[in-house]
Amino acid sequence: xxxxxxxxxxxxxxxxxxxxxxxxxxxxxxxxxxxxxxxxxxxxxxxxxxxxxxxxxxxxxxxxxxxxxxxxxxxxxxxxxxxxxxxxxxxxxxxxxxxxxxxxxxxxxxxxxxxxxxxxxxxxxxxxxxxxxxxxxxxxxxxxxxxxxxxxxxxxxxxxxxxxxxxxxxxxxxxxxxxxxxxxxxxxxxxxxxxxxxxxxxx
Ligand SMILES: [Zn+2]
Numbered sequence: 184x185x186x187x188x189x190x191x192x193x194x195x196x197x198x199x200x201x202x203x204x205x206x207x208x209x210x211x212x213x214x215x216x217x218x219x220x221x222x223x224x225x226x227x228x229x230x231x232x233x234x235x236x237x238x239x240x241x242x243x244x245x246x247x248x249x250x251x252x253x254x255x256x257x258x259x260x261x262x263x264x265x266x267x268x269x270x271x272x273x274x275x276x277x278x279x280x281x282x283x284x285x286x287x288x289x290x291x292x293x294x295x296x297x298x299x300x301x302x303x304x305x306x307x308x309x310x311x312x313x314x315x316x317x318x319x320x321x322x323x324x325x326x327x328x329x330x331x332x333x334x335x336x337x338x339x340x341x342x343x344x345x346x347x348x349x350x351x352x353x354x355x356x357x358x359x360x361x362x363x364x365x366x367x368x369x370x371x372x373x374x375x376x377x378x379x380x381x382x383x384x385x386x
Contacts, residue, residue, distance in 0.1 A: 186380065188327060340380075
C-alpha cells in the first residue's frame with residue numbers, strides 16, 4: 184500500500200481492516216462502517232426530502248425545522264453524509280445498482296473520515312463521478328479514499344500477477360473485467376484505478 188494516502192493507511196491499520204489479497208471477493212465495507220462506528224442507509228430514490236424524513240422519523244434530529252432546509256425537498260441525490268456529534272450516516276440510493284451503491288457508501292465514508300471537522304451537519308452529493316473529472320478537492324479526496332478502500336492496490340497487483348502467470352500477459356481490460364466482478368465495482372472505476380496505478384498492460 185505504498186501509494187495509499189495517510190488517512191486511508193490509518194483506517195486500514197485498524198485490526199482486521201487491512202486489505203488481504205488472499206481473500207477473494209468484495210472488500211467487506213460493512214466492517215469498515217462498524218469499526219469506525221458509522222452507519223449507512225439505502226433509501227429508494229434518494230432525495231433531500233427522503234433523507235430529512237428518515238432523520239426525523241428515527242429521531243436523529245428533533246423535527247423538520249432541524250434538517251437544514253432539506254424537509255420536503257425533491258432534489259435527487261447520488262449520496263449524502265449526515266453528521267451530528269458522534270453519529271455519522273452515509274445515505275445511498277437504494278435504486279442504484281450494487282456497484283454504484285458501494286462506491287457511494289465508500290465515498291461518503293471518505294467524507295466522514297476526512298471532512299468531519301470541516302463539514303456542517305449534512306454534506307450533499309448531487310452527483311458522484313467514479314473517475315476524476317472536474318471535482319473540488321473534497322470530492323477528489325473522498326473518491327480517492329473510496330478507490331483505495333474498494334479496490335486495494337495489493338489485491339489488484341496480486342490478481343495481475345496471477346493473470347500474467349497463467350497467460351503470459353495481463354491485458355488491463357481483461358484484468359479490469361475480472362476485478363470488477365470480484366470486487367463488485369464498476370468497470371469504469373476499476374479501469375480508472377488500474378490505469379492510475381499502472382497495473383496491467385494497455386494504454
Ligand atoms: Zn462527495
